[in-house]
Amino acid sequence: MARFEHTVTLAPVPRRWFESCVTALHDLAEDLGVEGACLRLPDGRLLPGLVLSEGRHLRPGARYRPVNEEDGRPDAGQAVTVLAWDRHRETALEAVTLDDDPAHPAQSTCVLRLVSAARPREVWFSATLRTGGDTRAKYLGGTVRLHLDLGGWWPAAAGRGRRPLTAPLSGTLTHALARATVTVVPRPDPDGHWRVTVKARVKGRSFARPLLPVAMAVMGRRAHRAFAEALDDAAREWDGRLPALVRKEGEELRAELAGALLAP
Numbered sequence: 001m002a003r004f005e006h007t008v009t010l011a012p013v014p015r016r017w018f019e020s021c022v023t024a025l026h027d028l029a030e031d032l033g034v035e036g037a038c039l040r041l042p043d044g045r046l047l048p049g050l051v052l053s054e055g056r057h058l059r060p061g062a063r064y065r066p067v068n069e070e071d072g073r074p075d076a077g078q079a080v081t082v083l084a085w086d087r088h089r090e091t092a093l094e095a096v097t098l099d100d101d102p103a104h105p106a107q108s109t110c111v112l113r114l115v116s117a118a119r120p121r122e123v124w125f126s127a128t129l130r131t132g133g134d135t136r137a138k139y140l141g142g143t144v145r146l147h148l149d150l151g152g153w154w155p156a157a158a159g160r161g162r163r164p165l166t167a168p169l170s171g172t173l174t175h176a177l178a179r180a181t182v183t184v185v186p187r188p189d190p191d192g193h194w195r196v197t198v199k200a201r202v203k204g205r206s207f208a209r210p211l212l213p214v215a216m217a218v219m220g221r222r223a224h225r226a227f228a229e230a231l232d233d234a235a236r237e238w239d240g241r242l243p244a245l246v247r248k249e250g251e252e253l254r255a256e257l258a259g260a261l262l263a264p
Contacts, residue, residue, distance in 0.1 A: 002216045006228040008235040009193045011242045015154045016248065019120055024254050026117045028261075029058060037074075041258055058085045087117040104140065105132040113178060123148040139176050146171035157186035157194050179203050193245040198231055 032047065033040040034057045039047040048067075053074050055062035062082040065074035077100065083092035092113040099106040106129060114125040125146040146169070153168040167183035178200045186194045205208070215221065248256050 002202040002220070002223070004202070004224060004227045005197065006231050007195055008231050009189055010235055011239045011246075012157065012192065012194050013242065014246060017246050018150075019251060021253065021257075022114070022117050022120050022219045024257055026091070028254065028257055032057065047261060053079070055072060055082075058082055083111070089177075090115050091117055095218040106130065106140070120150045122150060142173065144173050146170065153186060155259070157188060159188040175205070177205055179205055200227070244253055 028041075031042045033042070033044075034052060037051040037053060039050060039052060039057075041047060050064055050066055051074050053063050053065045060082055064080045065076070066078050067073065068075050077098040079096050081094045081096070083094055084090045086090075090185060092111065095110045097108045099108075108127065109128045111125070112125045115122045116118060123146075125144075125148075127144045129143075131140040141262045149166070149168045152166075156168050167185045169184035171182045173180040173182070180200055182198065182200045184196060184198050186196045189195045245256070
C-alpha cells in the first residue's frame, strides 16, 4: 500500500453563497422557455448548442443533447438525462458520452446527485469509463466515486464541534490495476482561509499488487512530490478564480450563470 498526504490553504466558500448559487442554478433551469426542442433564457435569448431531444423539460427522463456545429443536428453520442428534479428531495443528472472509434469504442457515464436544493445536505458524484476493443481495453477504463457531506463540511472548516468520525469529502478511484481511497478534511486557518488536508491510500490489484511496493521503493519520493505539486497547482487555480466569483450575488450571480450558458 502507498500512502500520500498533503495540506493546502484555500480561499473559503461562504455557505450562504454556495446555497444561493444552487438556488440560482435551479431558478435559471426552471425559467428556461421551451419551444419545440429549442430552449430560451427568460429574456428571450436562444440557448445555443443545446436542445431538448426527449421528454418534458426537467421531468425525469428528459434528455438534452448538444448540437453539432457542422450540420446543426443533435449529437447522438452525447446526452444529459434528468433522473430526478425535486428541490425538496433530490436533483440528479446523468451525462453520457459515446466514442465510436472502431479500435477502442468507449462510453463515459457521469452521475451527479444533490440532496436537496432547498437545503443542500449531501452530494454524490460518480464517473465510469468503459472501453471495448482488444484485451488491453480493460486497462483504459475505471470508476470514480465521490461523496460530499455538506452538513459536515462548513462546521469542520470553522473548527466547530467535535471532529467528524468520517471525512466530509471522501472518494474512491477503481482501476483494473489499482484502487485509491481519498479523504479530504478542512480546518480553519488563523487568517480565515481553509487548511485542507488530502490523504490518499493506493492498493495494487491483480498482478500489480506485488509490484506497487517495488515501484514506491524506487519512485516513492518522486510520487509524493508529484502528489503535492498537483494539489498546490489546484489550490493556486482555486484562489485565482474564487474570490471574484463569491463577491457576486443576487442578479449579478444569476447573470454570471446565464452568461456561462451562452458562452461558446
